[in-house]
Amino acid sequence: MTDQAQRLYLIDGSSYIYRAYYAIRQLSNSKGLATNAVLGFTNMLLKVVREEQPDHLAVIFDAKGPTFRKEIYPEYKANRSAMPEDLRPQIPLIKELVQAFNMPALELAGYEADDIIATLARRFAAEGMAVTVVTGDKDLMQIVDERIRLLDTMKDQVVGLEEVAERFGGTPDKVVEVQALAGDSSDNVPGVPGIGEKTARQLIQDFGSVENLLDNIDQVSGKKRQENLRQFGEQALLSKQLVTLVDDLNLEIDYEQLMISEPNREKLTGLFKELEFHKLLQEFSSDQRASGEGYRLVLTEAELNDMLAALQKAEMVAFDTETTSLDPLRADLVGLSFAIEAEQGWYVPVGHRYLGAPEQLDCQMVLDRLQPLLGDEKRVKVAQNGKYDLLVLRRAGLEVAGLSFDTMLASYLANPAAKSHSLDNLAGDLLGYRTISYSEVCGSGRNRIGFEEVEIEKALTYATEDADITLRLQQKLAPQLVESGQQQLFDEIEMPLLAVLADMEWAGIRIDSEFLNNLSKEMEGKMRTLEEEIHRIAGGPFNVASPKQLGEVLFERLDLPRGKKTKTGWSTDVEVLTKLAEEHDIAARILEYRSLAKLKSTYCDALPRLVHPDTGRIHTSFNQAVTATGRLSSSEPNLQNIPIRTEEGRRIREAFVPAEGNLLLAADYSQVELRILAHMADEPALKESFAQGEDIHTRTASEIFGVFLELVTPEMRRSAKTINFGVLYGMSAFGLAKSLGIGRKEAQEYIDSYFARYPKVLEFMEAKKEEGRQQGYVNTLFGRRCSVAEINSRNGAVRGYAERNAINYPIQGTAADIIKIAMVAISRRLQQEKLQTRMVLQVHDELVFDVPEGELDAVRSLVRKEMEGAASLSVPLLVDVGTGRNWREAH
Structure with missing residues (x-):
């Protein structure tokens, strides 16, 4: 291909659609319309335009309806699964976008996109153009020549004559010969049983063509192979017909019609607004x-x-x-x-x-x-x-x-x-x-x-x-x-909270950097010991932090049960290792090593570097407009994710300390989400339990397992606790079985028993899902709208996720509203009473205060009163309050 030639790019649009769909998952606009394939396709299209800067371009799609290949062989592509339901409505949008970019979009009834591409490529290459076919489809290798190449933008691979020869063992005209013998499982092209691509390559190198091979079967080595060729020779010829691209279609389009022109910004603006592609809108908008x-x-x-x-x-x-x-x-x-x-x-x-x-x-x-x-x-x-x-x-x-x-x-x-x-x-x-x-x-x-x-x-x-x-x-x-209906929420909660959060960020929180440095060294020592144990079990040293090397050690050297594979090798994610850890000690050690490494880098090493040089404190940013439920998040650093269940996580909390001479006070809502569930579902049994101050997990265990409260075992209580919280998140029998390590049938029996005892909870869950389906959102007790726009998605996984959110969001969102109300009220009281105490942290259902010792009794009483009085529910809100010289002691 010469640099001086006019350059034509032919984009395999149908291939791009599917690749885009699977490259980006579960993306939709605020109305719940799936947009993942549209965004992926648009980005891929723009990548070609920006990086290749073609003179001329066309996007080619498969037309609706059967092709001539289906008439020849009704089973052609019969093994392909149906188009995903949430992809179907995206295809017209993709074609509309191509047209809005003023790019020719071509399709022809009865033929595939590859046939149109082959026709255009051959025609314009013969006229001296340099043609690039943008595709990942090996079928198009048959049209490669000195002026036609293939480009796979997802793999950044160019395919020319040399690459075709390496793959198929000869010139591009041999591609159809090899495919005719080997067949193609993705298109249900039958080929000849027992002949794979490697064998087919050799046979075509020896005999030149399928026809010549079938005329000289006696010269083929191996009796079984000869038998197959005799028995399935006609099938090979049929397969050749199926894989051979039509390159002489009568297409009424000239070269000038394929010239790149300015996009229609007005059309693009409308589409990008509808799809909510804000970054692209900024680039292509026609707005004033x-x-x-x-x-x-x-x-x-x-x-x-x-x-x-x-x-x-x-x-x-x-x-x-x-x-x-x-x-x-x-x-x-x-x-x-x-x-x-x-x-x-x-x-x-x-x-x-x-x-x-x-x-x-x-x-x-x-x-x-x-x-x-x-x-x-x-x-x-x-x-x-x-x-x-x-x-x-x-x-x-x-x-x-x-x-x-x-x-x-x-x-x-x-x-x-x-x-x-x-x-x-x-x-x-x-x-x-x-x-x-x-x-x-x-x-x-x-x-x-x-x-x-x-x-x-x-x-x-x-x-x-x-x-x-x-x-x-x-x-x-x-x-x-x-x-x-959000005005009251805005005026009485969110806007007053803004000032409270500004005060909290300004105050910051003190950390003991020396403690963290020592803890980091301690963790480093534990990691070295774990690394030595891992190397010993593995039979030799390797980089434990390298997923690729780890995968090779676990699944090739040690031959452990293999899981899923990724592009770079074996998957060694948490799910894979957790499953392996049940039976293999090395996996448990690796999980422990990773946990320590993450805590060390994320907190022990990072937090001291974030101390403000002027204040000597850490000033996290509380984000008020991020989460779907109204919950606050924090960033730079994120203090919401410090683990509380592990000893190492609790040690990190020891580094958070009050001002000199002060104490930290931590106030935490007790089982607030379950209390909200009891109120919102109006479930008498749950309400009674909370009213009497019973341990809710013990009570649930008693109800589910049909035993007296006194006979509930720790194991029963643990199962009941998992079920109680699992209900909040719409946990399935499969999820519960996995969480408890029991059979799916047994898990389903637990869930059935739970709903038999608490029928109003089930009614509440179904009502919330229906509310979401009708409105596209669900409400908290305070009227906050939590979007579940994807609840009517045609994709079952996406729809199921939205249904679980429809159950959980009203509960979690109400909890978020309650603690925000408490924060505003506490801040107001602290100012009114001219106290020196500062609210310094909010983490989920917990508030942390930096308190002078002389104010401790007053603040403890004030905080408890405002938190427990933040909402009037049919069950009491309870708050656990603790104090200490550090956050761990106070929690």
Whole structure:
């Protein structure tokens, strides 16, 4: 192939659809429409365009209905499983996207995509074009020549004459000969029994063609092979007919029609919005962009006065900050933007530093002038992800009050099924507006600069647009909160909580770095000992941390029962090793080694590096708009996942300590989700048990196993506990059997017995699934909407997952709401009573406080009262409170 030739790329669209479908699993939009194949296909298509930059291109699909091959041989492809139900509705969308990209999409009734590809490739190669067929299908190797090659973009492999010869032992015309003898199980091409691809290669090298081979069967070695060739010779000729591609179809399309042209951005915008492909929408959107005409730069004190006068008159002010870091407690202020009406706004630069940067107003003077406005509780303020701005400005010395609307949180409540609540995505979805991306002003990769280095004129449009769009989004989202019944939740829980979380992040928590360093060394010693034991059992050294080497040792050297295989070798994931560990000591040791390695790297080694240099504390970020249930998550570092059930996990909690002279107080809701279940299901037996203060797992065991409470064994209680919590997550008999290590039949009997004793629980579960099916969401006791959009999916696995969530989300979401209500109430009381105690952590159903010893009794009483009174249920809420010199002692 010459570099000078015009280049034509023919994409095997039908092959791409299936590869895309299996490459990305279980993706859907907020309406529950499966989108995994569409996204995978689009990304694969764009990869070809971006990396190969073809002059001409076509995407070829299989047409609906039978092909001529089916008429020749009715069993052709008869062994293929039916198309997945959730893939079927994606195919029209894929074809619509190809057309929106202004790429020719071709198909022809009675023929396969490969036939169209062969015809076009041969025709245009003969006219001097360089043709690349984008496919992973070996059948197309038969058309390879000096001007036609194959490209598999998923494997980054190019197939030319040399690769065909290596695979099939000859020139491309021999491909059909080899396939005719070997057959093809994927297409149900019969071939000749007893002849595989390797043997077929040799026979064709010896005889040249199937016909010549059948004319000279006597010269073939092996009586059995001769018999098969005589008996199935006609079948081989039929197979040759089936695998030979038609390359002379009458296709009325000329080369110019295959030229790459500009995509139809308007069509793409509509499709990407419907599919909720936000990254692609940002790239291809036809939405309006900022003109910047109404945006004003504030560089003088007179301009600042004018801006402040306008802000003082406004009913509502949207504001945003530009900084040097994503970490608000390490970020320096670069500028502030404000908006009070659409397409109007101001940008006040205070920290741009680059050669030739104009003189800017003094940062402290600007903050002092802004304090009366931003610190006024009565003046309504709007922000996007306002917690970040509150912390940035607090660090700069300005306390913000009166933040009453956060557009990110409003979207999170009003549109719980949305995949993202970022400003860019909200602008596209709700306003039909394409924002300027951060990379457009700061660059990306190695060329990225800090915002302080961005030219002020460039920063003006980007920064002011943020405030402008935030204001416009507030006007769109405020009615949505009312319409969706989320207004009260927003006003009374989420917005007050934002300020509480800002205080918690500001306070941080102290850790004992020396303790963690010593624990890290201790774990390293245990890991060395375990490694030696593993090597001894394995019969020699190897890299225990390498999954590939580990797989070879376990399943080849030791010949242990083999599990699933991956692209890189044998799977050695937790599931595989846990199963092996039941009988093989080496697997148990490896699991222990991995657990220690993870704890060591994730906590012992990482946490000391995250201590803030100025405060000497760790400041995790509490994420308020992430989870489907309303639960808070934490990041950088994630403190939600420190294990509590293992000794090593509990040791790590010892490193979390209070301020000098203080104690930590930990308050944890007792079995809150089971209590919520009892209330929501209105199950008398469960409610009675909680009302009497019984151990719920013992009571359940007594009910299921039909024994007196006094006769419940620890084993029975353990099983009952697994069932109690399993019900919350819609656990099947299969899951319970696996969890308890019992037979499936026995597990089903346990579940049947559970529902016989607690029939209202079953009614509740079925009611929640139906609620999800009807609405696409389920509600918590406080009205929070939790999306289960995929509950009507045609894919059974996806549907089952959504059904389990429909049961669990109302319970887990209600628990999240309750602890949030408690956090807001406790914070308010601490401030009202002018206590020095600080709330420092929230982990699932637990709150942790840093408490001066003199306040301990008052805070213990205050916390218990507010947590237990956070909701009025038909069963009592109970809180366990502990104190100690570290988190482990307090828990």
